[in-house]
Amino acid sequence: MINRDLVIVGGGPAGLSAAKVALDAGMKVTLIERFNQLGGQLIKQTHKFFGSKLQYAKTRGFDIAKILIDDLNGFSHDQLEILLDATCVALYPDKVLTVYQYGKYMKYNAKSVIVATGASEKILAFENNDLPGIYGAGAIQTIMNIYGIQPGKEVVMVGSGNIGLIVAYQLLQAGVKVSAILEAASYIGGYLVHASKLKRLGVDILTNTTVKKAVGEEKLEKIITVKLDEKWQEIPGSEAEMDTDVLCISVGLSPLHQLMSMAGVKMVDISELGGLVPKKTCDYETTVDNVYACGDVTGIEEASSAMVEGRICGLMAANHLGFKHPNGEQLEDDLNNQLCVLRQGPCGEKIRCGLKKVGEI
Amino acid sequence: MRVKEHPILNFNHQNEIHFTYNEKPMVGYEGDTIGAALYDNGIRHFSDSVVHKRPRGLYCAIGNCGSCYMQVNGVENVKTCMTLLEDDMRVISEVDEDKDD
Ligand SMILES: Cc1cc2nc3c(=O)[nH]c(=O)nc-3n(C[C@H](O)[C@H](O)[C@H](O)COP(=O)(O)OP(=O)(O)OC[C@H]3O[C@@H](n4cnc5c(N)ncnc54)[C@H](O)[C@@H]3O)c2cc1C
Numbered sequence: 452m453i454n455r456d457l458v459i460v461g462g463g464p465a466g467l468s469a470a471k472v473a474l475d476a477g478m479k480v481t482l483i484e485r486f487n488q489l490g491g492q493l494i495k496q497t498h499k500f501f502g503s504k505l506q507y508a509k510t511r512g513f514d515i516a517k518i519l520i521d522d523l524n525g526f527s528h529d530q531l532e533i534l535l536d537a538t539c540v541a542l543y544p545d546k547v548l549t550v551y552q553y554g555k556y557m558k559y560n561a562k563s564v565i566v567a568t569g570a571s572e573k574i575l576a577f578e579n580n581d582l583p584g585i586y587g588a589g590a591i592q593t594i595m596n597i598y599g600i601q602p603g604k605e606v607v608m609v610g611s612g613n614i615g616l617i618v619a620y621q622l623l624q625a626g627v628k629v630s631a632i633l634e635a636a637s638y639i640g641g642y643l644v645h646a647s648k649l650k651r652l653g654v655d656i657l658t659n660t661t662v663k664k665a666v667g668e669e670k671l672e673k674i675i676t677v678k679l680d681e682k683w684q685e686i687p688g689s690e691a692e693m694d695t696d697v698l699c700i701s702v703g704l705s706p707l708h709q710l711m712s713m714a715g716v717k718m719v720d721i722s723e724l725g726g727l728v729p730k731k732t733c734d735y736e737t738t739v740d741n742v743y744a745c746g747d748v749t750g751i752e753e754a755s756s757a758m759v760e761g762r763i764c765g766l767m768a769a770n771h772l773g774f775k776h777p778n779g780e781q782l783e784d785d786l787n788n789q790l791c792v793l794r795q796g797p798c799g800e801k802i803r804c805g806l807k808k809v810g811e812i
Numbered sequence: 813m814r815v816k817e818h819p820i821l822n823f824n825h826q827n828e829i830h831f832t833y834n835e836k837p838m839v840g841y842e843g844d845t846i847g848a849a850l851y852d853n854g855i856r857h858f859s860d861s862v863v864h865k866r867p868r869g870l871y872c873a874i875g876n877c878g879s880c881y882m883q884v885n886g887v888e889n890v891k892t893c894m895t896l897l898e899d900d901m902r903v904i905s906e907v908d909e910d911k912d913d
Pocket residue numbers: 460461462463464465466483484485486490491492493496499500501502537538539540567568569570589613614615617618707745746747748752753754755756757
């Protein structure tokens with residue numbers, strides 16, 4: 452059994468930011484990441500981020516990851532242990548964690564735990580939706596932006612939220628044809644700047660349209676689309692065929708809640724936040740003592756808020772165990788203000804409403 | 813196919829890694845996961861679903877879905893999308909190859 456002040460599960464923007472603040476406060480931290488590099492979703496984001504300067508807006512996603520990773524330089528191995536290729540497979544209510552790495556299981560006994568596991572992609576229900584050739588937007592981004600592989604000859608995107616639009620644009624940058632973007636609603640979900648850019652490049656965005664069926668023997672060959680009315684009912688006779696070897700599904704994310712559910716944290720199902728999220732106090736502590744959560748796992752939002760939440764979590768974990776951050780009080784106020792600013796206005800409405808339901812605001 | 817030109821990213825596809833997939837020699841590059849290298853070699857059908865034996869592909873590519881399990885160097889159920897490719901790896905899938913292209 453390995454004893455640590457703090458074990459953080461997930462090395463995305465939330466987990467990295469939490470680690471930095473907890474380390475500054477003097478905690479001994481273990482950071483567990485199942486992939487072979489840190490950065491979470493950021494490492495495949497090639498676009499410049501929206502938002503405010505404080506959260507590195509106008510910087511490309513993968514460069515933000517580098518900044519957050521560099522922030523952890525200079526801590527001794529005793530203070531900071533980073534485990535890559537390591538998956539946390541169990542979290543128990545007494546804060547014992549089981550970690551799987553290179554064929555071995557290890558047990559950690561933590562005084563506090565921060566869960567920052569992010570999210571997984573939602574799937575869409577239609578006939579043959581499991582055929583090879585149908586992938587989540589994250590998979591497409593990974594194949595293309597990390598390994599430099601074109602996912603196919605042409606791609607049909609399902610979903611016109613920001614992720615769908617951004618990934619469609621990234622496909623064009625990687626030299627892949629995007630035949631169309633399908634959107635079930637009557638309007639485009641993402642920012643219009645992204646949509647206009649795609650339209651200028653000749654990509655059609657078909658609203659009131661969805662996939663009815665995928666066709667292919669061993670892998671995708673074509674799809675059948677169908678038009679929807681304002682009540683999202685199929686319009687008979689509006690089916691059309693489209694040849695494509697790749698269908699990219701981008702219909703939202705849901706929090707990777709399993710570890711918290713396992714630890715007995717009280718979870719609530721909030722559609723605005725993407726599904727099951729932990730009930731937590733304003734200190735980001737869940738219903739299990741000294742188990743905290745931040746980032747997409749507490750509600751699908753953005754890297755900007757994930758970083759701020761991560762910092763707050765790191766600070767709270769330290770405070771509760773009596774570690775003093777050099778400018779803790781001011782930092783706490785600053786961070787809470789930053790979150791308020793990020794969640795202002797019409798774009799923040801969904802998240803505000805969701806958080807209100809969890810009883811946080 | 814590999815991305816040849818990209819306005820933002822630079823890919824370093826230089827150091828080849830040689831491995832076999834169902835006894836066939838294949839080539840990937842340093843930094844590839846097994847799954848990425850297989851995908852680049854044209855493999856799309858990674859596994860069969862447990863009950864209905866329906867073909868499954870590299871659905872999530874980040875270790876969430878379990879569609880990409882194969883036998884690697886004799887070890888069963890390796891997540892090929894998360895495991896780095898190494899020289900001389902012997903990768904074996906359970907899929908019925910005759911139906912593949
Ligand atoms: C296409 C796209 C565009 C985006 N654009 C923007 C933008 O412009 N601005 C913005 O602010 N945000 C943007 N985002 C959102 C942003 O990327 C996410 O909100 C953010 O990455 C969430 O951070 P996180 O740390 O909570 O989760 P993640 O980044 O998902 O990190 C979670 C990490 O935990 C690891 N993990 C999970 N389970 C385990 C386990 N059991 N054991 C060990 N490790 C585990 C994962 O491997 C991962 O590395 C975009 C997202 C996408 C997909």
